[in-house]
Structures are given as structure tokens and as C-alpha cells.
Amino acid sequence: MKYDFILELRSLRNIFLRDILHFFRDKTRIIASVVQPIFFLGVFGVGLKSALGVGQGLGFDFVEFMFPGIIATTTLGVALNTSISIVTDREFGFLKEILVAPVSRASIVAGKIFSGIFIGLFQAIMLIALSPIFGLKIDWGAIPGLLFIALLLSFAVTSMGLLIASRMRSAEGFQFIFQFLFFPMMFLSGAFFPITDVPTWMKIISNINPLTYAVDGLRNIVFHGVPEIVRNTIIIHSLRFDALLIVAFGLIMFGLAFWSFNRAE
Numbered sequence: 001m002k003y004d005f006i007l008e009l010r011s012l013r014n015i016f017l018r019d020i021l022h023f024f025r026d027k028t029r030i031i032a033s034v035v036q037p038i039f040f041l042g043v044f045g046v047g048l049k050s051a052l053g054v055g056q057g058l059g060f061d062f063v064e065f066m067f068p069g070i071i072a073t074t075t076l077g078v079a080l081n082t083s084i085s086i087v088t089d090r091e092f093g094f095l096k097e098i099l100v101a102p103v104s105r106a107s108i109v110a111g112k113i114f115s116g117i118f119i120g121l122f123q124a125i126m127l128i129a130l131s132p133i134f135g136l137k138i139d140w141g142a143i144p145g146l147l148f149i150a151l152l153l154s155f156a157v158t159s160m161g162l163l164i165a166s167r168m169r170s171a172e173g174f175q176f177i178f179q180f181l182f183f184p185m186m187f188l189s190g191a192f193f194p195i196t197d198v199p200t201w202m203k204i205i206s207n208i209n210p211l212t213y214a215v216d217g218l219r220n221i222v223f224h225g226v227p228e229i230v231r232n233t234i235i236i237h238s239l240r241f242d243a244l245l246i247v248a249f250g251l252i253m254f255g256l257a258f259w260s261f262n263r264a265e
Helices: 005-025 027-052 062-082 084-091 094-099 105-134 140-165 171-187 200-207 210-222 228-234 239-264
Strands: none
Touching: 005 027, 005 105, 027 062, 027 105, 062 084, 062 105, 062 140, 062 171, 062 210, 084 140, 084 171, 105 140, 105 239, 140 171, 140 210, 140 239, 171 210, 210 239
């Protein structure tokens, strides 16, 4: 079969637009994706800061400390959840129709990944726009960096989600795996507490958690310019190292997702 570049682009675009339209038509999903991070910042951030004075003795504002973690975990949730469309498409027979079309499966995978990136970035932009509610003052110069890390994370997580979805046969099974991965990744990423001084077993798990590097990268940007003693308390690696780790993880997941998608269908 002759390769048709224009047809491949059209297929990628159509798959991308279909997922985007589904997302924006699901008002409940949008509201939940906004309310959940506000709840975490309001309850954990403002609540712990007021009740326990968390962060004050360490030289940083706890709500500001949590904000990068909330961006990362919310991006993780919405990007990973985007991949469930592969499972539902398979259940309703739509995926079979796509696969018999004269287009490569790379276009299908790419379309899904681009939609996951778009939705992840949309969520990050929403959180940044809502940050003044909690008294946060985000430097305008930091926003491109925050969105860049969110983009890398969205790519990596959507690729991971597609790898999982390619092996799932039911939406319920995917949701179980989603919950199994999401909460450990969230709580062991340093999103809610510094992991520079935690037990060794927790450090080991955190070091193999890709979300850790996204949280650390976002925190590098938010806390740029603060005293070095404060940065050493809450930041683990350099921004370049964090970005490279996320890219490496994303490329591995993308390669495995493409391989698995070809084998599974």
C-alpha cells in the first residue's frame, strides 16, 4: 500500500479532534478536574499551613510548595485518563473501524498522544489561572517553563496510558489500574511533602517514580531565585536533569505503547 502523508495527517487530526470534543462535551469531567486540585490546595495546603504552620520553619510557603505538585498530579490524572478512550473505542467497535482504514497505526497512537498533551496543558493553564485564589503570585516569566514541564509530563503519561490501554479489554479494568497507579505515584512524588529527608525505602520508590521529576522540575521553576538553603530543602535535582528524565521515560513509554498497540490489535 502506497504511503499517503496527507491521509496520515488527516487521520491524526480527526482522532485528535474527536478526543478533544469528547473532553469538552463532558462537563462533569471538566468540573471534577478543576474542583479536585482546588480541594487539595484548599484542604491540605491552606488547612495544614494554618493549623500546623507547615513550611514556616523551613523557609517556604506551604501553599506555594504544594502548587507545583498539584499541577503535576492533575496533569497526570487527566492525561492518563485520556487513554481510556482506546478501551471504550474497542468495546463499542469504533477502534476496529479505524484499524481497517488505510492508515498506519502510528497515526492513531500519535493522535491519542496529541490529545492527551492538549488536555494536560489545558488543565495546567486552568490551574495557573486559578492560582490567585490561594494568594499565589506566579511570575509571568515562569509560565512558559511550567507549561513546558506539563507538556513533557502529558506526553510521558499519555504514552504510558496507551501502553496500559492496549492490553485492557474493559473500561473497568483500566480504571482499576488507573487507581492503582495514580495514588501511589501522587503521594510518593513529593507533591505534598519534601522527600529530601524521608526514609530510605521511600526515597528508592520516589526515585523510580516519573512524577517525582515532574514535581521537582515544576518546583525548580516556581522557587527560582529563592535562597539556596531553601532550595536544598525542597528541590532534589536540576531542572535540566528533571526534564531529561521525563523525556527519557516518555520516549520509552511511547516506543512500548506503539509496539504493544501493534501486537494487541
